[in-house]
Amino acid sequence: MKPLDRFISQMVESARLAQTQDASAATALIQKALAESGLLPQGGLPQAPMAPAAPFVDLNQAPGWRAGTSRRHGRGAVHAPHPSRHRANADAQAPGRFVGGSFSCAAGARRYKLYIPARPAQGPRPLVVMLHGCTQNPDDFATGTAMNALAEEHGCLVLYPEQDKGANHNGCWNWFEPAHQGRERGEPAILAGMTRQVIGEHGGDPARVYAAGLSAGGAMAAILGADYPELYAAVGIHSGLPAGSAKDMMSGLKAMREPGKGRKLRQGVPAIVFHGDADHLVNPGNGEAVLAQFLRAQGAELQQHTEAHDHAGRRCTRHTWRDSAGRSVVEHWQLHGAGHAWSGGNPAGSHTDAAGPSASAEMLRFFLSHHG
Incomplete structure (x- = not known):
């Protein structure tokens, strides 16, 4: 076996x-x-x-900032980095504020971290919601994706919701449970409400709101795009799964190994998908399934383009579907030889692959070309 x-x-x-x-x-x-x-x-x-x-079983290795100093050495060992490597806003290229907050509603409560650029706002700011993967937290995910530095360049707010360990002891978003797969209930309702609150309190632009995530966070981003198309103008799914691809823990594990189609979407939002073809935790076919799910929902004739790229030694194939105006509406980045990690990420964060291309830069480029 x-x-x-x-x-x-x-x-x-x-x-x-x-x-x-x-x-x-x-x-x-x-x-x-x-x-x-x-x-x-x-x-x-x-x-x-x-x-x-x-509970749902986390398939990711624990990141260094949680590992402590007593872990074994040798193959598979996790060594704890210096604590300062994972402190809030450790990126010197992100001079803005990284503040904490919380949100609560009838569906529940969650904490979050929010990056606010240092440069003065020239009007309502775009907002990117970043959903971490299992075993991660907002500080670690911000470090690994380096999204704050990019947000500073473009004047974006970046919201990092934090999964509560009481809801999932491994810190996974519960994408595989029906209670968290529908509009105005469970974690999608919490995340959408949190998004609206941050928009109202911090001068966000309601027409330029986006959601992205890794692994379990990517699966939840797909759910947000499926159920809140009026709120999120585009979504990014990295190493994730289609919305509605599981109904419990066991079917979630099966979906990770044998990709399904997911449910039919009522309305399609623009989507950019990243997945490594050597991902042994979430079958690469899930990237194709997410792609198909959002393509089917577009409801318009699109023109497909395919390009080969080489980023710092990492080969990748980019498939793009454009509308009649030539705007990229759906993108699929196949990362050749890449595993289960954020492409082009900062190795100071967990579950990152520094080889590139930069998923953060490409997602932000894609996001800012769309508005609600």
Whole structure:
């Protein structure tokens, strides 16, 4: 049995054990699977009581800022960087303010970080909502994507919502649960409400609001684009999955391995998709499935263009669909040889690939060509 197939089968079995209230056996199996896959030291984690329902299993390695100093050395080891590498607004190219806040509504509450450019606003500012992946937080994601420095150049606000560990102990957005896949409910309602609040309080431009994310954050960005087309003018999905591609934890794991089509969208928003063709955590076919989902929803005849690029030794193929005015409406960046990481990212952040192309720069370029 292949390692990924074995890992998934162990996760499915752990979910069954948890549902039968055999918490200790489920915990032991999860730790065994994570240890065998190299995502956990062989000694495992301290035992802790499990909830009756199994939580979604994070497939990303813990980033260095969470690893502590006692992790093992050798292959698969995670070494903690100096704490200053992950402090808020560590990027010297981003001289603006990086402030904390919170939002609450009937669906729940979440904290966030917001980047406010240093340069004076010349009018309402564009707003980019950045959704981190599993095990990440706003500071780490801002560091890894370097989006704040780009936002400073273009005068954009950047909002980094933070998943609550009480909602998902691995910090994953719950894209795989029906309760968080619909309009005005669950996490999409929280994120949309938070977006509106930041627009109102910080001079955001309601016509230039965008959402992007990595992995679980990419899957949630797809949901926001699907359910709030009047709020988000465009979305960026990096190493994510289509909206509605799962209905629970087990089908979520299956979708990560065997891509589905996702649900039909009522209205299409412009979308830019990045995915590495060597991604062993989220099958690269999911990038194509996201692409197909948003293309089907465009409702207009588009002209396709294909270009090959080489960025710092990383080959990639860019597929572009343009409208009658020549504007790029949907883009798909296939990253050849790339794994599950933010393309062109800063290695000081977790889950990044410095080889490029810069997903942040390309997404921002794409975003700012669209408005609601």
